[in-house]
Amino acid sequence: MPAVALVVMAVLAAAAPLLHRRLGRNTGYVLAAGFAVTGALLATGAPTVLDGGAVTASWSWLPSLQVSFALRLDGLAALFCLIVLGVGTLIMAYCPRYVGDGGRTGTVYGLLTAFAGAMLGLVLAADLVLLYVFWELTTVCSFFLLATAGRVAVAPARRALLITAAGGLALLVAVVALSVVVGSTDLSTVLAARDEVLASPLAWPIGALIAFAAFTKSAQVPLHSWLPGAMVAMTPVSAYLHAATMVKAGIYLLMRTTPLFAGQPAWSALLVTVGLASAVTGAFLALREHDLKAILAQSTVSQLGLLVAVIGVGTPTALAAAMLHTFAHALFKATLFMLVGVVDKETGSRDIRELSGLRRVMPVTATVTALAALSMAGVPPMLGFVSKEYLFQSLVQADVAPWAGPVAGALAVAASALTFAYGVRIVHGAFGGPVRQPDLYEPSPAFLAPAVVAASAGLLLGPGIAWVRPVVTRAAADVVPAGEVPQFEFWHGLSPEVVMSAITIAVGTALFLRRDPVDRALQRLRLPDGAAVFDRAHDAVLDLGSAVGRPDRSRDLAPHLARPLVALGVLGAVGVAAVGGLPERGPTDRALDWPVLALLVLTVAGTVLARSALAALGLVGVVGLVVAVWFLLAGAVDVALTLLLVEVLTAVVAVLVLRSRPPRLPGSDRPRTVLAAGLAVAAGTGAAAAVYALTGRRGISGAGAWFLDNAEPQTGGTNVVNTVLVDFRGMDTLGEAIVLGAAALGLLVVVARRAPEAAPDRAARGRPDGTGGGLVLQVAARVLVPGMAALSLWLLWRGHDEPGGGFISALVAGTAVGLHQTAHAFPGLPRLLRPTSLVGGGLLLALGTGLFAVVRGEPLLTPVEVPLLGALGIGSALLFDLGVYLLVLALLVTAFDRLGGGPVPAVPGPSSGDHREVAATPDVPSRQGAP
């Protein structure tokens, strides 16, 4: 049944914007009815709950964490459900006459209903994780509801979100810690494990985190600054979220966790201190404000403070008193907000310095406001009087220290006297004094009705406390099962509390009578502005982040690249310190190595020193060739072949890129050169030392030997490297080929296709001066390209047994494409070679081959016999290799297509100015030669 209630709320929330499209602002009445029905639904569980039972429902949610979607309707949950749905019904019935018909109203209705659902979930949750989720949902709903107020709400909404979300994170940490200590996230189990929790070293952090979470949500000093800011939201939102319900979530959390911490001196001291500080501060600030909503916001801080303090006392009476006052506060504060909304709507102002004498033109509004204010001020016979009596009674029992009770009582009286004063101030400010706006009139009964109902409840339930008693008694018994819960009475003799109430009223009256001097004195006070403090802290955090990230925003590449090098150096130093006792080095060098090495040193030195881009490029290519020879000497023929082809292709692509760039490389300043040289020498030495230390000291690796032994028997291939690539480590190869495909697609995005260089103009092809390459190249291409294509396919075919394979053959094919493209001045690609088709086809082929094995019930990429082609000697390995081939080819084709073609920029000459201006226009007839 609790779950049905949540589902109903979710459906209502989703339907609200749709209903709004049909019904406009009157949607509120439908939603009010929906809230009432949900309440009735939950009320069917009342007999069970009042008998001391609970209605539960549970579904498995995160079984691996033993977290369940568990709901539990017990006394405390029932009390809060009553508040959420009761006040919610009234607010929804109030909304239609308050809101406009504008576009945002549907959103507001949806969010308010979603919030009500989240709040119900929060109080019904029987699992701590679920409770946390709903807790955050209320925060999010509150944020979006604030945001509907538009631009003015940006700063307050951010403040509210950051503070309450920080509390939410604290709650999450507390939940995790509790589940670590108790081994369960089930609420009842955790609450029953008081001894375990208190004995663990995490007891203090858990208590502090829970208190922090509650303080943020319930706007306790010094985290209260978000609540007054939240008043930018429309009045129904303020009344519902920021007075009656959401801010009570913190109170609910403290009540729920009372079984864990009640009676702990630190817990009591913290809650009583913070609560009373908030109570007095809030009341003080409320008396200073002139905006009716601001007064009410500060008043909420104050009243919540009293509740926190009383919960801190922790006795059964205190808890029961807190629950009763939570209920009373929801009633009178929501009423006052609704009436402020009425006044605001009718007069266009909320400032008590501008309002005056409304009692004459709006007598009903004035009366209802007075009733609610009296309840807030704790004047008999209102419900607020009864609850405040019990608050006083509980606070004087505070036993943290011998003097704690009297001090707490005195502070509570002080806060309440201030409350009385600002309560009267609200009524007098708006409704007293001379009439200034005589042509106003009473709002429609429909607008006033919800407030009248709530105020009347506050009036009737004081003497009729017996009607509230069962629920509150039951709720208190849930939290303090062992203790004896008092039976609330409207009048319980001439007790000390009555005297305290009398003092409250007397002092409050005096403050009101001397209101002008009091106001002047208060206005002179310079108090720290919580919002400003928060904003400064927020800005400071942003500045800190900016300072920390500044090195990473440098546009120079060197600092970015130097850091990993330095980190690598540190790692190497650690390695040197850690590694010791190396085995003997075997004989690793051959005589032929030395000349190759000498050539390598020369070419690398040449590359480093080259000032011309073309020279540097050529030398890098030569370095690659030397390295390829090195690989050949090391017995890696496939690797050498691959590198050879890659070097050729790299050179071609690099030249294509270089065409549009200055022929000289940029110079460098001396400090940078010295620093770079230093780092380079250090890195080179370190790398050489590491290689010397860590290689050549053992025989062949176990894996290597295994591959040599098993390659042929298992795959039928004799080229072990190729079998490793396509058979044994096919998954790696697939990943690598996909990287190439991704690079191809990246190229398509990064470099836009240049305008085809006079593609339709056949006469332009083969210009001797352009990239057309001339007749010789064209003839060469015509002769060579078919041969290269055939060679490529042959290499692919034999790759399994002899040097070759997908990578190498694709590089050959790519070279052929490059030759053809260069010879014909980049005429664009034939349909067959469209990069996207090649990437897609390659991926599909490689993945499909792999998945074929899965279909047959074997691991991904297991080599299998291909049904028809097997007879021709084509295995799945070849098809897989073909996929790799297509992906590699895709990259090459893309590179030629995107980097080649387009107009060739002129070699910069004295007249060329900004050559890119030339480059930007595709059809400039005169070009000044090619690189």
Place this chain on the structure above:
Amino acid sequence: MTAAVAVGVLVAGGVFLVLQRGLLRVVLGFVLLGHAVNVLVLSAGGMQRRDLPLIGQGDPAAAADPLPQAFVLTAIVITFGITVYLLALVRAGDGDEDAGGDAGGDAGGDTGGDGEPDVAGRVPADRTRGAR
């Protein structure tokens, strides 16, 4: 020993180039570093056995370790892919990143030591481009 020296030379050259101005040199440095790592991986397989790892050709006991070869082979192709991509970035960045002017100027305060302007009139033109 020779492998160690080869790796050292390649790393030193690569690091030096990577720390220079201008994306093209960085790309070239990157290529050299790729070579260095490939030589390293191959030498990690052991430089004592250097015969081709082809079954049926030569003495299997002298055949080189095929596993690092497979690693290096794919690494070369991947390095190539990344190099092409980097070169494309060089090309795409033409006009933003040129002649080292902007590459070194993170706050606009980098006026000195910008290298010689290669052609009269180019540097001011680039400056205005970069500032846009």
